[in-house]
Every structure is written in structure tokens, then in C-alpha cells.
Amino acid sequence: MLRYIIRRLVQMIPLLIGVSIIVFLLGHLAPGDPVRLLLGEEATEEDVARLNAIYGFDQPLPVQYLRWFTRAITGDLGVSIRQTMPVRALIFERLGATLELAIFSVVIAVLLGIPVGVFAATRRGSLWDYVSMIVSLIGVSMPGFWLGLVLLSYVALHVPWLPMFGRDASVFQGLWVLLTQFRADVFLTGLRHILLPATALGVSMMAIIARLTRSSLLEVLGKDYIRTAQAKGLKYSMVVLKHGLRNALLPVITIVGIQFGAMLGGAVVTETVFAWPGVGRLVVNAISQRDFPLVQGGVLMMAVVFTFVNLLVDISYALVNPRIRYE
Amino acid sequence: MKKRSALVAVVMLLVLAFSTAVWADNDTLVIGSGAEAVGLDPRLETDVPSFERINVIMEPLVKFATNMELVPALATEWDVSEDTMTLWFKLREGVKWHDGTPFTAEDVKYTYEWVLNPDNGAPNMGLYAAISEIEVVNDYEIIFRLGEPNAFLMNNIARMPITPKHDGDRSDFRQKPQGTGPYKFVSWTRDDRLVLVENEEYWGGRPNIPNLVFRAIPENATRLLAFEAGEIDIYQGGVVPQEITRLEQDPKYVVQRTPGTGYNYLGFNTKVGALSDVRVRQALSYVINREGIVKNVLNGIGTPGIGPVSMSLPWFNPDLPRYEYSPEKAKELLAEAGYKPGDINIRLFTNENPDRIRIAEILQYEAQQVGINVEVFVEEWGAYLARIQETDDFDIFILGWSGQLDPDRAMIRQFHTNGSNNYGKYSNERVDYLLDLGRTVPQESQESIDIYREAQYIVVSEVPYGFINYTEEVGLLHPYIGNWEVHPYGAAAWQDAHLMTKSK
Numbered sequence: 001m002l003r004y005i006i007r008r009l010v011q012m013i014p015l016l017i018g019v020s021i022i023v024f025l026l027g028h029l030a031p032g033d034p035v036r037l038l039l040g041e042e043a044t045e046e047d048v049a050r051l052n053a054i055y056g057f058d059q060p061l062p063v064q065y066l067r068w069f070t071r072a073i074t075g076d077l078g079v080s081i082r083q084t085m086p087v088r089a090l091i092f093e094r095l096g097a098t099l100e101l102a103i104f105s106v107v108i109a110v111l112l113g114i115p116v117g118v119f120a121a122t123r124r125g126s127l128w129d130y131v132s133m134i135v136s137l138i139g140v141s142m143p144g145f146w147l148g149l150v151l152l153s154y155v156a157l158h159v160p161w162l163p164m165f166g167r168d169a170s171v172f173q174g175l176w177v178l179l180t181q182f183r184a185d186v187f188l189t190g191l192r193h194i195l196l197p198a199t200a201l202g203v204s205m206m207a208i209i210a211r212l213t214r215s216s217l218l219e220v221l222g223k224d225y226i227r228t229a230q231a232k233g234l235k236y237s238m239v240v241l242k243h244g245l246r247n248a249l250l251p252v253i254t255i256v257g258i259q260f261g262a263m264l265g266g267a268v269v270t271e272t273v274f275a276w277p278g279v280g281r282l283v284v285n286a287i288s289q290r291d292f293p294l295v296q297g298g299v300l301m302m303a304v305v306f307t308f309v310n311l312l313v314d315i316s317y318a319l320v321n322p323r324i325r326y327e
Numbered sequence: 328m329k330k331r332s333a334l335v336a337v338v339m340l341l342v343l344a345f346s347t348a349v350w351a352d353n354d355t356l357v358i359g360s361g362a363e364a365v366g367l368d369p370r371l372e373t374d375v376p377s378f379e380r381i382n383v384i385m386e387p388l389v390k391f392a393t394n395m396e397l398v399p400a401l402a403t404e405w406d407v408s409e410d411t412m413t414l415w416f417k418l419r420e421g422v423k424w425h426d427g428t429p430f431t432a433e434d435v436k437y438t439y440e441w442v443l444n445p446d447n448g449a450p451n452m453g454l455y456a457a458i459s460e461i462e463v464v465n466d467y468e469i470i471f472r473l474g475e476p477n478a479f480l481m482n483n484i485a486r487m488p489i490t491p492k493h494d495g496d497r498s499d500f501r502q503k504p505q506g507t508g509p510y511k512f513v514s515w516t517r518d519d520r521l522v523l524v525e526n527e528e529y530w531g532g533r534p535n536i537p538n539l540v541f542r543a544i545p546e547n548a549t550r551l552l553a554f555e556a557g558e559i560d561i562y563q564g565g566v567v568p569q570e571i572t573r574l575e576q577d578p579k580y581v582v583q584r585t586p587g588t589g590y591n592y593l594g595f596n597t598k599v600g601a602l603s604d605v606r607v608r609q610a611l612s613y614v615i616n617r618e619g620i621v622k623n624v625l626n627g628i629g630t631p632g633i634g635p636v637s638m639s640l641p642w643f644n645p646d647l648p649r650y651e652y653s654p655e656k657a658k659e660l661l662a663e664a665g666y667k668p669g670d671i672n673i674r675l676f677t678n679e680n681p682d683r684i685r686i687a688e689i690l691q692y693e694a695q696q697v698g699i700n701v702e703v704f705v706e707e708w709g710a711y712l713a714r715i716q717e718t719d720d721f722d723i724f725i726l727g728w729s730g731q732l733d734p735d736r737a738m739i740r741q742f743h744t745n746g747s748n749n750y751g752k753y754s755n756e757r758v759d760y761l762l763d764l765g766r767t768v769p770q771e772s773q774e775s776i777d778i779y780r781e782a783q784y785i786v787v788s789e790v791p792y793g794f795i796n797y798t799e800e801v802g803l804l805h806p807y808i809g810n811w812e813v814h815p816y817g818a819a820a821w822q823d824a825h826l827m828t829k830s831k
Contacts, residue, residue: 032709036716038375043716044453044740044747054448082365082503094518164553165544178724210658275544277518290709 001318008311012304019303020072020296024065025247027292032184033057034081055081068296072285076292080286081202089299091279098278099268102263104171105202106196106256109326113206114252117213122240124218132210144266148200148273161192165275168193184191197274201266212255216248223247249320255263257313261306328765351830355538356808358821359550359562363518363543368501369488370442375729376566378486378818380521380541383630385506386486388416388435389481391819392533393585395639397481397736401430401489401507411478414471422530424491425505425512425692432469436461437492439471443599453747454483476767478775479735486730490569509825510539518543523601524691524824535810554803555580560829561804563813563820568626574803581806583813586639587798590632593675593690594715596722601671606664608790610657611723612650615694619652621796624685628801632794634787635728635737636779639815642734644780647787657697675726676704676712684796687725699777715750720762724750729798730816732769734779738762742786753791758782807831 035051036043056067066289068078077087113136120132155160171194174187220226221244229239268280283298285291318324364377366435369385384388388402404417407784432782439461442449459474475478494505504512509531510523521541525534542558543549544663547565554562566574566582576581601607616632661671675690677683686734691701701723705716714726731737739762740748742755744821761782768775787794802813802820816821 030710031713032707033717036712037709038448039372047450047453050445050452051450053449084366084371088518092515141815148549152549157552157556163555164558165549166542273546273549275518275542275546275549277516281518281545300457 001315005311005315008314012307015307016300016303017069021065021071021220021298023296023299024061024292027287027290027295028061028064030290032221032290034292037289038082039105045144068293072300074294077181077297080291080294082286082291082294083290085191087293090282090294091297091301094277094279095305096170097174097262097276098264098267098280099276099277099305100171101194101197101201101267102260104198105205105263106260108198108202109206109209109259110256113209114213115212116206116210118217118240118245119219120210121214121217121233123238129214136207136210138212139203143269144200144204145269145273147203148197151196151200152273153274158198162196163193166193167277198268198274201263204266205256208255208259209252211246212252213248215243216251220248246320250317253313253316253320259312260309264302264306335656339601353831354536356536356539356561356827357540357542357559358830359554359559359826360541360543360723361547361550361565362662364541364543366523367504367512367515367521368490370438370490371501372448373450375818376543379820380821381488381504381506382822383523383539383824384504384512385490386508386822387485387488388418388823391485391732392815393814395588395815399486401435405481407478407769408466408482409769411476411767412473413481414473414480414484416469416471417787418467418469419530420467421735422507423528424494424507425526426491426494428491428493430464430489430491430507430512431466433466434489434492435469436463437495438487441490441495442487446457451467451487455480455487477735478766478768478770479733481770482732482736496811508824509534530827535828536824539824551803554805556774561802561808561811563800563802564817566628566801566803568628571628572625572802579806581804581808583804584628584638584803585800585813585815586630587800588637588731588816589727589798590635590637590728590731591629591686591725591795591798592632592672592787592797593793594726595793596719596751596752597754599719599722600673601664602673602722604664605789606660607666607671609650609794610660610664610697611690611694611699612790612793613653613657613660614690614697615650615793615795616652616689617795620686620689623683624689625796628797629799632796634783634794635741635792636783637731637732637737637797640734642776642779642783644700644783646780647783650793654693655695661697661699666698669700671699673699673701673722673785674704675723675725675825676702676706676711676714676721678708683725690717700815719752725795727798732816732820734783735762735765736781738782738786739766742782750756751791753786753789755785758785761785767812792812805831 035048035057036056039047071078080087080090081087083090111213114246116132116136120129123129153163157165169186169190171187171190174190175181177186226239229243267278268284270276271278271281279298283295284300286294342769360376360379362376364380365374366372366377367381372381386400388400389397391399391404401419401422402416403419406415418432424430428735439455439458440631441447443458443788449762457475457477457480457639460472462469462470488506491505493807494500502515509526509529511521511526513524515521517691523539525537527533544553547567550562550565551567551570553559571582575578590651595602595608621627621629626705634647677687687703691703694701716719740746742753742758743749743762744754744759759777765778767776768778800813800815800817804811807830810826
């Protein structure tokens with residue numbers, strides 16, 4: 001197992017180099033000039049040339065890339081053109097917010113999605129089955145942006161303790177305070193703020209999980225060993241949960257892993273609607289400003305997170321299904 | 328029993344949740360903003376959101392009042408010499424930086440010399456390039472000598488808050504600044520909030536509200552909802568146009584409006600194809616349905632465009648040719664120029680701004696009615712700007728100018744043959760002459776007014792731009808906020824925040 005993890009980690013290196021080259025090329029080959037965007041519509045040619053020289057954009061592309069790369073491998077991701085702050089600091093001060101939002105969305109999606117899927121599968125063909133599947137179809141189809149605004153206009157506006165925007169406190173930090181100092185205020189502040197954005201972000205994933213759990217569970221429930229288990233006289237609920245669900249979860253875990261990546265992407269929209277101070281907003285703003293060091297650093301960081309999540313998913317297969325071994 | 332105590336615990340937690348949900352009280356003014364500041368150093372920033380915040384912490388020598396007149400800030404008196412080549416300032420005495428150090432003329436000299444040093448990479452260096460020498464007479468008197476005439480330099484000086492000589496080179500000054508303004512820096516969480524506290528020793532009087540918080544909320548709809556829920560007290564700019572009527576009718580809110588300092592326009596490439604013929608450009612200007620665009624696309628925010636100079640400025644020429652919507656006149660002009668319907672094919676570019684896209688589509692339809700085929704291309708902002716600024720590969724583009732505080736700023740870069748923003752390659756010798764001359768004449772003189780009125784007349788007649796609309800600034804506040812007036816220049820909206828009151 002350990003050897004497998006190490007091998008996967010080593011494999012990440014060429015992957016991340018590839019990502020960085022692609023991001024670098026996409027950024028520099030797209031039309032648009034960071035200096036002109038910095039100076040705005042009132043740019044003069046002299047100012048443009050002067051700043052291009054200061055930032056080194058007058059150098060050939062391979063030189064610029066190598067210069068960035070040699071620093072990046074030492075952990076120095078450079079300095080944002082716009083904000084003249086180290087890229088690493090800018091990303092790290094927001095990474096927590098984005099990860100927390102994504103994790104919370106996944107938790108909401110899993111906690112609601114799996115029971116709905118099980119509920120529908122065990123009542124196959126009933127009215128409840130149809131209702132829950134139609135509702136989840138709507139869930140998949142709703143754009144996060146729209147859902148976010150609906151939640152704000154129809155829920156937050158009428159519930160005084162649900163704020164409209166911002167983060168104010170970290171839920172995980174709040175949990176720590178709760179456990180160590182027995183104070184709930186930080187935790188509750190964090191919770192109040194994250195509830196709506198995490199719901200907006202998690203609903204489509206929840207719907208996907210519900211549908212997948214249902215179909216996967218239905219397939220498993222048709223297997224011989226389920227009939228055997230039932231024939232042994234076990235309670236049906238026991239059969240479904242212990243024998244059925246555990247085996248049906250494998251494809252669900254795969255989709256959770258893939259969707260986690262989609263969440264980092266989808267978080268951009270949610271972060272904008274809810275004014276959530278996350279990495280997504282930072283990177284998207286950086287793209288529209290052609291703040292190349294920030295874009296490269298941000299995408300690289302997202303890639304690292306995504307590959308780690310995938311690794312975790314692969315490891316968790318073995319936990320759910322002991323027949324899977326990594327050598 | 329166990330269950331019951333768990334229930335009690337949950338209820339208590341909920342009560343706690345409610346009790347911590349008490350929003351901003353009378354001690355804190357919460358201002359909403361459409362974007363996060365890029366930084367807080369006036370020497371390095373170019374965007375309005377940055378200056379909205381900077382102008383509360385720091386102050387320029389002179390500033391714009393809400394009637395756009397220059398009023399004293401760190402300078403109490405000033406004088407521009409007859410030839411406009413020398414500027415003299417008397418500075419305010421007894422002013423202290425937030426750390427207690429006295430403010431003197433050395434700070435002014437330091438700020439401008441820093442900006443004018445090309446190694447420092449100040450983006451707006453060009454605005455102050457006319458300054459060739461700065462002489463400190465004594466602690467409270469300073470003289471700027473110019474290397475070239477620039478009668479409107481004072482307006483640029485009003486856009487440069489002074490930074491402290493003893494602290495301005497600190498490496499994190501841009502993130503943790505200090506100034507002489509009514510509020511002091513406390514903390515800044517980017518993309519979330521900037522927290523400021525009153526400067527108890529402010530020369531203009533101790534602020535009425537002790538704490539000030541800027542919240543960055545990028546989405547216009549969310550910002551409005553946060554305002555309605557009372558989470559923010561006030562904001563200016565980016566009010567959802569479709570909601571204006573409702574907000575104006577609701578007694579729970581106050582809407583303030585004033586003409587802005589900018590305009591939106593169609594830019595014509597005057598050097599290619601049919602558009603090099605002035606009659607074709609005039610024909611296109613006649614099919615811009617300005618009233619309809621302002622009413623239906625902009626929801627009444629703004630006024631129909633006439634020329635480059637704002638109507639509220641004394642230089643505005645009331646006798647400019649008007650291109651009232653008239654497809655008939657457009658057809659006549661096209662026939663006169665020898666074009667038959669279908670002869671002219673034009674590519675119109677815009678960025679992803681939804682209002683501009685709708686304007687482009689309306690124009691496409693109207694042009695079709697007079698026999699001009701317009702194809703619309705929507706591009707991402709960076710790519711769009713690159714196309715307009717770096718290539719000639721366009722026929723028409725839609726763009727806007729903001730902060731056009733005087734006729735020089737509104738015209739010389741756009742319409743001078745060598746103008747840095749003359750993307751459509753417009754050229755007229757008389758206009759060049761007038762715009763150069765205007766810089767050498769004191770801005771309060773009748774001569775200055777005559778010069779710019781003539782230049783406007785030529786420009787509007789020759790249509791390098793099809794003027795669409797003048798902008799309007801909208802401020803939205805709760806009635807419990809007092810002593811505030813919407814500012815035509817958004818960046819200056821909160822410069823007098825110390826006078827504001829809050830009684831909720």
C-alpha cells in the first residue's frame with residue numbers, strides 16, 4: 001500500500017509539469033496583455049513598454065517559462081503582477097475557504113444523496129421512487145448560479161440568522177474552538193455562513209449521487225447473495241444496508257472523487273454569488289487580468305488538490321471492498 | 328432525561344446563533360463595494376474600488392466636491408501661474424499622519440517624485456509627466472514647475488493622495504497603509520473586508536461613526552439583497568438597473584442619482600472601407616436610438632449622448648450638432664455617399680458586458696433597416712482590449728470612458744492625431760491645434776471655453792465616435808444614514824465619510 005502511494009506521488013511530478021506548461025501556453029497564447037489590462041483603457045504606449053520591461057514580458061516565452069519553473073520547483077511561485085504580493089501567500093490565505101466549501105458541499109451531497117438513492121431503490125416503481133428521481137433530475141439541471149440567487153432571495157432574505165454573503169469564520173476552526181474551549185460562537189458563525197453556499201454548490205452533486213446510488217443498488221439487489229442473505233432470514237433493511245449498499249458504493253465513491261474536482265471549478269460561480277473569499281474567484285479574476293504568475297500558481301495548486309483527492313478515492317476503494325489490493 | 332438535555336443544548340445553540348446574528352450597529356458603517364481593491368497604495372492603483380477605499384485613509388492636496396469643484400484637502404490655498412507652468416500650494420498646518428508624525432511639504436515632494444521615477448513602475452506616471460521640478464519652500468509651502476504646459480494638471484493632482492515619506496517605502500505599505508485621512512487602517516482580508524477605525528485627531532473633525540468596514544461583494548444581485556437585508560448600509564455604483572424603479576418607490580430605501588463623469592460610445596475605424604467616409608459615420612450615428620437605449624437597455628440610468636464633454640462642465644458646447652434618431656437622414660446620407668442597400672458590411676466588436684451586447688444587437692437591427700449589414704462579435708475583455716489597442720482589425724467597437732473630469736482628459740488622448748487612445752486613427756489638424764493650445768490656457772478662462780467648444784464642434788461633426796450615452800451615478804442607502812451625497816466621481820464617494828451619521 002505504502003509503495004503504491006509513493007509511486008502515485010512520484011507520478012504526480014510529470015503531471016504537474018505538464019499542467020504548468022499547458023497553463024503557461026494557454027495564458028500567453030491567448031490574446032490580451034497583462035500590462036494593458038493593468039493600465040486600463042487609458043494606457044499610453046510608453047507606460048506599456050516601460051512596465052513590460054519591468055515584469056520581463058519582453059523576454060521570449062521559453063525564457064519566461066524556465067525562469068518561472070526554476071523558481072517554482074523551490075516553492076517560489078512568483079509575485080502577482082496586479083497585487084505585487086507573493087502568489088503563494090495569496091493562494092494560501094484563500095485555499096482554506098475553498099476547500100471548506102467543497103468539503104461541506106460533498107458532505108451535504110453524500111449525507112442527503114445516498115439515503116435518497118437507497119430510499120428510491122428499495123421502493124422501485126413506487127410514486128416515491130418517481131418523485132425522488134424527478135426531484136434529483138431537477139437538481140442536476142439547476143445551474144449553481146441561479147440556485148444561489150434563489151436561495152438568497154427566498155431563504156436568506158426571510159431568515160434573519162442566515163447571512164447573504166461572506167465567510168466571517170472557518171467552520172473547522174470553529175469546531176476546534178468548540179472542542180478545546182467549549183465555545184460555540186465561532187463554529188455557529190461559520191456554519192451560518194457556509195450553509196447556503198454549500199447547498200448551492202452541493203445540490204447537483206447530491207442529485208447525481210442519489211441517481212447513481214439508486215441504479216447501483218438496484219443492480220446489487222438483483223444479485224444471488226442478496227437472495228441468500230434474505231433467505232437466511234435477515235431483516236430486509238439489514239440486507240440492504242450491510243450486503244447491498246456496501247457493494248453498491250464503489251461507483252458512488254468514484255463519482256464523488258471526480259465531482260470534487262468539478263466542485264473546485266463550480267466553486268468559482270458560487271464564490272462570486274456568495275462573495276466567498278476563495279481561490280476560484282482569485283484565479284478567475286487573475287485570468288481576466290492576465291496575471292500570469294497568479295494563474296499558473298492557482299491552477300497548479302488546484303491540480304495538486306485534485307490529484308490528492310483522486311489518490312484518496314483510490315485508497316478508499318480498498319477500504320470499502322477488501323478484495324481490492326494495491327501492489 | 329438524556330434526550331431532554333440534548334434538546335436543551337440544541338435550543339441554546341440556536342438562541343446563540345440568533346443572538347450573534349445582530350448586524351452592524353450604530354458604531355459601524357458598512358459600505359458595500361462591487362470589487363475588492365487591488366491594493367491600497369495610491370501611487371500604484373488604477374481602479375475605482377481601490378481609490379474608493381484609499382480616499383478614506385489618505386488625502387490628496389485638493390479634492391473634488393460633489394459639484395465637481397476643487398476644494399482644499401491637504402492644501403489650503405493654491406495658485407496656477409498665468410502661463411500654467413508653475414503651481415504653488417500652501418499646505419495645511421498641524422496635520423498628523425496616523426502614527427503621529429507631522430505632515431509636511433517633504434511628504435508631497437516624496438510622493439510625486441516616487442511616482443515620476445520610472446523605476447518604480449507607477450502606472451499613472453503619464454498623468455504627472457508634465458511636472459519637471461518640485462521645490463519645497465518651507466514645511467508648508469511647495470512649488471511644482473512644469474516642463475510642458477498642462478492647464479489641467481490640478482485635476483490629476485486631485486487624484487493623487489499623499490503618502491508619508493517616513494513610511495511610504497515599507498514593503499507592505501500597499502497592504503497596510505497609513506495616511507492623514509479621517510479613518511485609520513486596522514485590517515484587511517482580501518475579497519472579504521477592509522476594517523478601518525476613526526482617526527480621533529482628524530483635522531476635519533472626529534468622525535461621527537467610529538468604525539468603517541468595506542465589504543467586497545462582486546455579484547450585483549447579492550449586493551442588493553445584502554443591502555435589503557440590512558447587512559450593508561450603503562453603496563454607490565452597480566445598482567441592478569431593473570430594480571431602480573422599485574427601490575425608488577420603496578420608502579424603506581433612499582436612492583440618490585447624479586450625472587457621472589463618463590460616457591459610452593461607438594468607436595469607428597476612420598481609416599478603413601466605407602467608414603472612412605464621414606457621411607457613412609454620420610449615417611450610423613443617426614441610427615443610434617439613444618433615447619430607446621437609455622430607456623430600455625440602461626433602464627433610465629444615464630442620458631442620451633451628445634459629445635465627449637459632460638453637460639455639467641462649463642466647456643460643454645450647447646450648440647453641437649445632434650444626431651436625433653432618423654433612419655431617413657441616414658438613408659439620404661448613404662445615397663449621397665453613393666452606397667446602395669447591402670453595399671456596406673461592417674464588423675462590430677464588443678466585450679462580454681451584457682448592456683453593450685444588447686446595444687450592439689439593437690444597432691445591428693437599426694443599421695439593417697438602412698441597408699448596412701452589421702456582424703456582431705463578442706469577445707473576452709482582455710482579448711477585446713488587445714484587438715482595439717494593438718490592431719486595426721475592427722470596424723466599430725463599443726467602449727466607455729470614465730473619470731472625464733475636464734475637456735483635456737475627455738478629448739486629447741481620444742481625438743488628437745498622436746493621442747494614446749485614438750484607436751480609430753481620427754485626424755484633424757485644427758483639432759490637434761486646439762487641443763494642444765487648450766493645455767496652455769488657464770482652465771478658468773473664457774479662452775479655454777472657446778477653444779474646447781470649437782474642438783467639440785469639429786469632432787462631433789466628423790463622428791470619429793458615435794456617442795451613445797452619458798453615465799449616471801447611483802447611490803443606494805438606508806434612511807438611517809445621514810450627511811451623505813452621491814458623488815459624480817465614484818472613487819471620491821466616501822472621502823467625507825467622517826461627516827456621515829448612522830442612527831438605526
